[in-house]
Amino acid sequence: MFRIPFLRNLFILALVATCCLPLYTLYVLHPSYHRQLIHETEEESARFASYLVRSLGMEGVVLERDILPADTIEKVCLLQADNLLIKLRFFSPQGEILYSTLPEEIGQVNDKDYFRQVVAKGRIFSKVVSKNAPTADGQLTNIDVVETYVPFQVSGVFGGAIEVYYDITRRVYQTNLLTLRTTLALIGVAVVLMFAISLALRNAGRAMTERQQAEDALRRANEDLERRVAERTQELQEANTQLTGEITERAMAQVALTDALEETRAGREQLDGILRSVSDGLLVTDGELRIVHMNSAAEQMLGVPLEKALGQTLDTLPVSRQLIDALRPGGAALENQMIFDFQVDQASGEGNTVFQARVSALNDGEGLAPGAVLLIHDVTREREVERMKNAFLGMAAHELNTPLSVIIGYTELLSNQSAVATLSTEQVHESLSLVHTKAIALSRLVDDLLDVSRIESGQPLNLEFGSCCLNEVVLDVLKPYQGQGSGHSFELQCPDEPLSLEADCGRLEQVVENLISNAVKYSPHGGRLRVVLDGDDDSCWLTVADQGIGMTAEQLQRVFDRFYRADTSNTAAQGVGLGLSVTRHIVEAHGGEIGIDSRFGEGTRVMIKLPRGGHPG
Structure with missing residues (x-):
């Protein structure tokens, strides 16, 4: 079984899982039982303290010396009939022990940090003290106890505390006994489970061994069969070699022809793919300005499919008449590679689209130009931006001139002493205020222009957070x-x-x-x-x-x-x-x-x- 990696790994995994069950009991269940025991003891101590305060009539009373009722000792003695109650103490807000079941502790002051920082702030403080370990006061105990300080508030102010010592020796014993029994039960279950897994893995290993032996026998038989087939195949191959030679010669000639056709077709498809992928329109004409080719982008731009435009003259398309005249024999477009703009009406009626055509000569191998190539680009947006910028320059000049005119006029007025003497103080202030307002408007316009300049140049805006x-x-x-x-x-x-x-x-x-x-x-x-x-x-x-x-x-x-x-x-x-x-x-x-x-x-x-x-x- 252990010679098979899969079964060996499965056995190790089962062994690890079996060992983890008792550890789960010791390190997970037992601490959970212990925390639950402490929580229940704290709740019982709080209920006991609340009952004691109500039974003594001390609700809403701040614990001070001589405040405890006379029958406190009598009622506490009755409560001590509960064998689990080990010790009971009353503390004043200053930490002084006002009453204790151990009289020699009365009058002592608890100045521990836990009393001032936890109990005096209105929170319950509990500590589990194991046998032969010191309590929060530093006293040794020979039993397992939980000491709990229960504060009570008077009108939102700390009014004192009651400390209760409970014997939890039996509960701790029962918890440990429960943990031991659970651990032993899980160990038993783990042993049985491990035995069952081992038995199952052993049977699986035996079955896999038998299967491996059968596969080995089948492989040997198959190898023998393949050897016989190989011998027969060799004989057939020798007989077929002569026939194959003749067929190969004919096939090679056919392949050469097919490769040539395939290269031609691939070249055409590659060229068509390049023309289709170009975002700009491409239009090719012959010497008579007849259309011999155009890509899909040109079809969409001009609104004419290639099937309809093929063989037609250029003047049937919505292009500039100036462009057509420049392309005719004797025109300057082919020699100077000129650039023309022309407009095409949108079919939807939403306006015109502006295109730019760049003209190049289509040269043959002898240096002649039997046609032309037109590269068409949509420049509608660029022309619109140019129009908007031109309009902006006019508006900016007006926006700059208006406040400048006001500033110049009023500053000339205010710089003239004789003119200022005819103005009242209020008029002078109004004039200065108007100059200041126009200067601020001018400053804001300049700031906007600077911000746009930064944005267009890719620079971030200056921000001071x-x-x-x-x-x-x-x-x-x-x-x-x-x-x-x-x-x-x-x-x-x-x-x-x-x-x-x-x-x-x-x-x-x-x-x-x-x-x-x-x-x-x-x-x-x-x-x-x-x-x-x-x-x-x-x-x-x-x-x-x-x-x-x-x-x-x-x-x-x-x-x-x-x-x-x-x-x-x-x-x-x-x-x-x-x-x-x-x-x-x-x-x-x-x-x-x-x-x-x-x-x-x-x-x-x-x-x-x-x-x-x-x-x-």
Whole structure:
């Protein structure tokens, strides 16, 4: 049996499991019995102390000298009829022994750490003392006992304690006896189980040995059969060699032809696969500008399948007339590899798509150009960005010029002594305040431009994390708007307790300023502007809702694009289309989330979620 690895390992596993059963009893069950004994004794001591306090009429009384009732000794003597009660002591809040069944202990003070740090704080203290071991007071005992200190409170203040010594010698003996019996029973079960496993493994080993012998006999017979077959096969192979030679020669010729065809087909498939995988459109024409090939990307861009366009001239496709003329014989496109832009109307009617065509000559082996290759790329997005940037430059120039004009005008006025002499002090302060306000607006615009520059260059935003109160940030931003008299009513809903979080307070103020200014800017007819703050242990939420012009679904998809403005027709609304883009990057740099819900003509609601712990990004 032990010569077979599988059976040997199975026997060792069974032996280990059998040995673990008694150890489980000694190291798991017996400690559990012991802990249960202590727990029951503690509960019995607590019930006994509570009964003693009620029977002596000491509920709500602080234990002091001369406070114990006169019949205390008599009632305690009656309780000592319980042979398990070894000793009973009453302690004052200062630890002085007011009463003890051992009179010589009266008057002593318990200044042990456990009394001051556990019992005096209202918690039960228990200690199991084994035979011939010291108690918590350092006294030796010749029996197994549990000493329990039971405190009681008077109006929430420590009023004293009762110490009870219980004899648990018999219980410990019964627990040890139960553990011994359990261990012996498990050992018996383990022995029987081990014997049964050994017998089963022995029978299994005998069966496996017999099976191995049968397999050996079968293998020898099979080897003999294979030897005979090999001899016969050798004879047949020698007879077949001549026939195989002739067939091989013919097969080699056929294989060579097949390989050549396969290489041609694989090359064509590889070329077709490359053309299909190219994301840009590829269109090939001959010298007469007839289409000889185009890939699937070009089919999708031009909206014409290859089967329909094959053999047709280039002017049947929606390409630029300037491009067609440049490709004709004598044109400059093939010599200079020119680049052309052209537009294709979308079948869905959603506008035009702008494509860029790069022209190259299709040369043959003699250096002639019997055709042209057009590489078509979708540049709609690039042209849209260029348009938005051009619009942005115009708006930025206007946004920079307006505050600069005000600053220059008022500073010229204030630098003129004779003009200043005609102004009152209040007018001078108003002028300086207006210059300061325009300078701040100009600074914010420059900050937005610098933030966009960092974002586009892949640099992170500069964040200085610290403790920040979101309530104060919102109130500071709302205060100037509430005094403008713009026809907007501001409603602020926030919890009483401050919403504190780890964040860059300056950047959060920039976020709130962008949201409030957008809400005011795109609510030209006034209306209610609602700001809601909320939070839990992990996050803070900020919601800004207005009753302004709102946005369409298409505008909502592009609201976070740089240089994009949802309502470009409203020329009175200031801004260059950077606010929400910068706001999203600031929120995400804090590990937060931003979402927008808007309905055209009804208003817009912006929701921001920020983690309280901060997320330096």
